[in-house]
Amino acid sequence: MRNSELSSPDEEFAQNFAADALQVLPEHAFKPGALIIRSAPGGGKTSLLRMFTPGPLEQTTRNRARSPFDEIYRRLEEIGAVGRGDPGILGVYISSNGGYSEIGPPLSKGLAAGLFKALLNARIVLRALRAVARLSDIEYEDQLALSQLRVESLPSIRDQGQIPIKGSALELRAWAEEIETQCLRYLDTLRTEAGGPDLPAHLGLDAVQWLASAKFVVNDAPVAFRPLLMFDDVQRLRPWQREVLYSECMEHRTSLVVWIAEQTKVLDPSGLLSASRHERDHQVIQLERAWAERTGKFQQFAMAIADRRLRQAGIELQFDAVLSSTPVDRDSLPELEEAIAALKDHLLEGAASAPKYEAWVNAVLEADISDSFRLAIELGKTRILIARDRRRHSLDFDNLVGPDPVPSGVPQAAERMLTRDFGLPYYYGVERIARLASFNIEEFLQIGATLFETIYGSRVVKGNTSSAVPASSQHEVLKKLAERRFKELSRGVRHGELAQRLIETIGLMAREKTYSPTAPYAPGVTGFGITPEDRLQLGKAVSDGSSSVYHELAQVITACVSQNILEMRETRQGGRAFTVFYLNRVLCAHFDLVYHYGGWQRIPLATLIRWTNGQGRASDFSKLL
Known part of the structure; x- marks a missing residue:
């Protein structure tokens, strides 16, 4: 039933994506700046990010007239990710699994940071070019086709850095591939010296600024996609690399939207236990907390995923339809009857010397309750109320008035006591x-x-x-x-x-x-x-x-x-x-x-x-x- 988030083709992934997952995004998810998405392992971060990459967006818009793509498209349209039958977001996905954590000693801290930024710059450029080509229906590996794509960029307030501001996609791809090759060559040779003249080291993460100001043009026609830069599994980076990434993304005051996904465990104790939960320069979503505020929506989301996973396995079943929500069946009926009899005996024996308690018990027994399980719960509630009343030392033999209105939570407490005391099921449905x-x-x-x-x-x-x-x-x-x-x-x-x-x-x-x-x-x-x-x-x-x-x-x-x-x-x-x-x-x-x-x-x-x-x-x- 479980399935790798990155193992299925784009159409299959989009088809099995649960549209309800998009509900955890904030109202202004595409607001310029950084959005931090955190969860424990398995919270759904990677699937959420992948939905905004070109492949799944393209498949969703292409198949928007049929189920289940129609529901996904509608949700994406509501948040502004698609419109008029076309993707509106240029999702650039960067995984943190690409060898970044190998960058470190024997390099000095400064050279290691420069190498890290160079490799990240190159990959952001390459992923961006590939994403634009995909959404523009250009074959990325075909040089002639790719030559139709050019990049123009306005000079930024900052120094333009080491990324070419403008040029053809072929030229930019060649530049980025050369930088990436140099970085990987250094890492692959496992050098012991602290750098060298051929070590590519960039001063800043200029690709963030480049992507924010880049204008992509295909055959002299501008491409109207809004860039979204997504970093996934950031907990895999070294702590100093994560600090560099955060610093660069927060300090670049641009129109670029940046999402950073990481596991909660990346936070050190001081960060997690800090009394302040307000972030001045970025938004934070803790997925489990966000779903906790939408309990019913999480159930709906979870059931949708379960049903899709079953279909992937070739099983046409609805998950909720094959799990009984009835607490008592024929096999457990004897235990329920034993519970009712035991509760009656206990309550009547304890109430014999107290007329008002006897009246409380008889009121339950004489009520028109045809459901045996409900009767057992009512008896359990009465047991708790009598115990509370005794604790208050308010025994009044002349007062036969029933107990006060049942406080919140008592019926649920009675059920849990009943099921545990008499071996009845509790965790089901x-x-x-x-x-x-x-x-x-x-x-x-x-x-x-x-x-x-x-x-x-x-x-x-x-x-x-x-x-x-x-x-x-x-x-x-x-x-x-x-x-x-x-x-x-x-x-x-x-x-x-x-x-x-x-x-x-x-x-x-x-x-x-x-x-x-x-x-x-x-x-x-x-x-x-x-x-x-x-x-x-x-x-x-x-x-x-x-x-x-x-x-x-x-x-x-x-x-x-x-x-x-x-x-x-x-x-x-x-x-x-x-x-x-x-x-x-x-x-x-x-x-x-x-x-x-x-x-x-x-x-x-x-x-x-x-x-x-x-x-x-x-x-x-x-x-x-």
């Missing part, structure tokens, strides 16, 4: 599966691939094509996936063993709070919070280094956030600001927690340090506010 992905599309596809094995086994191997995969089977599959994910933490995350200890203790704390009889944080606890002062302490610990008692904790939390193990959000409670770190939703399944957001516990940094070192104690949980 497309809505909950989409939420378990923590708004990361690769995580959703991993979940989908795991469930697909069950779907395939039921429908193809067993020949059961008439029914959906039951909730109990989905729950079992997802619990196994969650257990595997937790076990992989020690190997798959920086500071893995420390991270695993911290996550385990957070999960145990959350589970204890979630299953408290009064459900005080309904529907349940799934994260922890720190104060602004604590966050500043963590940020300061990074600059102080290992001498700070919080340094290791800051490193561990940053690693978890960058890998989508913890999700960081800002919130307010009691008039105070807090930073909340929620557990990855799949890991919530490992600890039998709710899939909802909301409930969290404030935890002091000193306690978090103990937990990271494997010194979590049960007494810690009871002391929490």
Whole structure:
């Protein structure tokens, strides 16, 4: 079900692109300046960028009258990427996998920076020429055809640099290819001397200015494409290279639109834990956070991708249609009947000495509730409300009035307690599966691939094509996936063993709070919070280094956030600001927690340090506010 983002031809890619992915772009995505697109691995950055390259844009406009291209074209037209049946954007895609990280010692910092800029300049020019040729229906490898294309450029405020301002596409291609060849020749020979007379070193990233002011002309007719320069996988660059790229793209005050895509892990702890989230000279999109603000849209987006991947595999199925959203089937009916009987006995026995509680229970039993699962939930809600009422010491034998209106979250808390206590399925159905992905599309596809094995086994191997995969089977599959994910933490995350200890203790704390009889944080606890002062302490610990008692904790939390193990959000409670770190939703399944957001516990940094070192104690949980 999973598929390489760069393995399919342009038409196949465009056909399988989910138009809903475009919703995460800001309103002014093509505003001059830089747009930073970040996510954990698998957030969908590469697919998003690739959609704006000439091939997919061309295929979409060419096939805009038929499905599914029509929907993609409509969305692209809304944001100004296409118009009047033609692409309007000249997407120049630069991958960071092209040997840039090999540039370094023994070169001095200055010469290494010059070589890096020279190689990047050459490739921006080459990719731009190829993109214009593609959109102008010119065969790039045909010299005669390419000779129709010329580049004119107005002198910039800055020095014109080392890129020819104007000339034929053939001349510019020859210049750029020679620069690229010289750069690669130096890297391939693995020289030990610090440079030489043949080392190409450019003073600036002049291709940004060149592309911004370039006028492409085909047979004396100007080409009306707006350039969009896209850098992908920037986390693969060396830190100083990333700084050079950022500096050059931010300082060039031009009309050029620049998108920079990178994984969140590229941020150092001080950057990630900085209290300021405002960027003065560029926009930032954190994809998981953007989708979290569009929960329903993410589900729609995820389902569209799942359906397309199934079609790619030659399977004509709708993903949501083969996953049951009914919590109880024939196999799990005995457990439900046992749950109802046990809840009745428990409630009636406890209410025998309190007339008002007996009245509450009887009101549920006498209600016209034909759905057995709903009846069990109502009984579970009553159990929580009675426990809360007892906690308030408000027992009043003469007051038979029913409980106050049910607070928000209590029905969901009752369901989670019910399903765990009596072995009923909880993690099932497309809505909950989409939420378990923590708004990361690769995580959703991993979940989908795991469930697909069950779907395939039921429908193809067993020949059961008439029914959906039951909730109990989905729950079992997802619990196994969650257990595997937790076990992989020690190997798959920086500071893995420390991270695993911290996550385990957070999960145990959350589970204890979630299953408290009064459900005080309904529907349940799934994260922890720190104060602004604590966050500043963590940020300061990074600059102080290992001498700070919080340094290791800051490193561990940053690693978890960058890998989508913890999700960081800002919130307010009691008039105070807090930073909340929620557990990855799949890991919530490992600890039998709710899939909802909301409930969290404030935890002091000193306690978090103990937990990271494997010194979590049960007494810690009871002391929490």
